Amino acid sequence: MKKKTIILMIPLLIFTLVVSGCERGSESLSDNSRPTLGSEEPTSTTTTSTTSTTITSTEGRTGQKELSFYATNDFHGSIVETNSEPGIFKLGSYLKSEFAAKRNKTVYVDAGDIWQGSADSNINRGKFLVEAMNVLKLDAQTIGNHEFDWYDTVIETNKELANYPFLGANIMVRETGELATNLVSYDETFKASTMVTRNDVNIGIIGTIGMLEGSILAGAIAPYTFKPVTTYIEREAENLRAQGADMIVLSTHDSLANSLGAYAPIIENKVVDIIFSGHHHVRDNQFINDVPIMQTEGNGKQVMEVHGYYDFNLKEFKVTSREFTEAADIKRDYTEDTELLNLFNEKYAEEIERVKGEVIGSLTNYINKSTLVKLANKVMYNFASITHNPDTIIAVHNYGGVRVDGIDAGEVTYGDIYKAFPFDNEIKMFEDVLGSTASSFIGSNASYPIGKFDIQNDQEYTIVTIDYVSDSKYSNIRDYPHTVTGEYVRELIAEYFRTNGEIDPYTI
DSSP: OOOEEEEESSOHHHHHHHHHHSOOOOOOOTTOOOOOTTTTOTTOOOOOTTSOOOOOOOTTOOSEEEEEEEEEOOOTTOOSOOSSOOHHHHHHHHHHHHHHHTOSOEEEEEOSOOSOSSHHHHTTTTHHHHHHHHHTTOOEEEOOGGGGTTHHHHHHHHHHHOSSOEEOTTEEETTTOSBOTTTSOOBTTTBTSEEEEETTEEEEEEEEEOSOGGGSOHHHHTTEEEOOHHHHHHHHHHHHHHTTOSEEEEEEESOOSSOOGGGHHHHHTTOOSEEEOOSSOOOEEEEETTEEEEEOOSTTSEEEEEEEEEETTTTEEEEEEEEEEEHHHHHHHOOOOHHHHHHHHHHTHHHHHHHHTOEEEEESSOEEHHHHHHHHHHHHHHHHHTTSOGGGEEEEEOGGGOOSSEEOSEEEEHHHHHHHSOSOOEEEEEEEEEHHHHHHHHTTSEEESOSSOOOOTTSEEEEEEEHHHHTSTTOSOTTSOEEEEEEEHHHHHHHHHHHHOEEOGGGO
């Protein structure tokens, strides 16, 4: 049996009475199909999310209809099972079993940052995960900040490959102020949102992103801008209701864990019925004004779930439980899905394993995140020392650029380094930077050498860093003379292991 973190919303007796009164279909769907709006309703029709259509409401809908909503966030390419992550194959097996058991009563959305984060996904630029989500019949994907890591061309390519819409109602073309329809799916009827019908209930799905331009490589986000979410959610919801939506799900790549912020009026006025969020990788399970607000730790460590029923007489969705299904339980209770495994092995596995399976060295002890940041700075410092005076070089790397807590002692593969440093951030060298400017630039980031010299305000230095940090809107060195090296930190670290063989983290 699965062990879940559950919060029940109504007493068990009432829940039993409600469920017994809900309609259930007797037929099974062997292909686990979950129709889009109208596919089982003769009076309500639609086509894909990019084709305009007319929605006619279904007459005579009464009673209470069971529904279950599933969501993931910040999956970050976690394709392969690890100690803390189920991987896509077991996760897919779990989701398929839920969808089949609840036949046409389920909705599945993703709240963004799904592709970037591992060699298994990065090498194919997220294509496998797009195809995997096609297999799982994902209903909608919200565009997150890390979807921009490979620039808009990859979003466009993956959008064409996907059988589901990419959502981002507040992602605009900077020059025109218009919706970025090259990235965001658009429909003349549903606008920047989408609609599905499950168990007779018309469900609108809205996707947005927070004000996260500063979390994206400057060059990648340059053509686009994100607008404050409130107005765009209200507009999309109003339109969806006009098109026949009985209830609305918001999937936002933004965290509400510490503050409701711009979402406060959305919740206060109950513009939407459920909010699935992301970006901060924190477990969040709030219930405010009868609106569930959820977020997981990411990487498939949990699945967000909201279960309940839509009451046609009251014209509202009633939550019976909101819960997390944990990775440990998925790993224990489910086997890897054969369909997804075959897809991966037939199209992607050989190239991926050739790259990430290379053994590059070993560790005498566990290396933690802080030491990995120090190692990143050390290899950048050594690289810059080839062409610049070592006494005036300062290497700077951000803590957030390391995406693992650490790497275990023993054999180290290129895939281990790739997972720790998944981002394609190029190394740049900035010359003639005054010490006062350098000190300000370092800020809260890690720097190297550490404790070897004091930065003099009136002395000039060479700063070696990654373009994500140097090109940020908060950077004060962008306009200094610089060299774009074309090198990545993970490549320098991999070469460091290849050259030195066994590494003792305590000597870095």
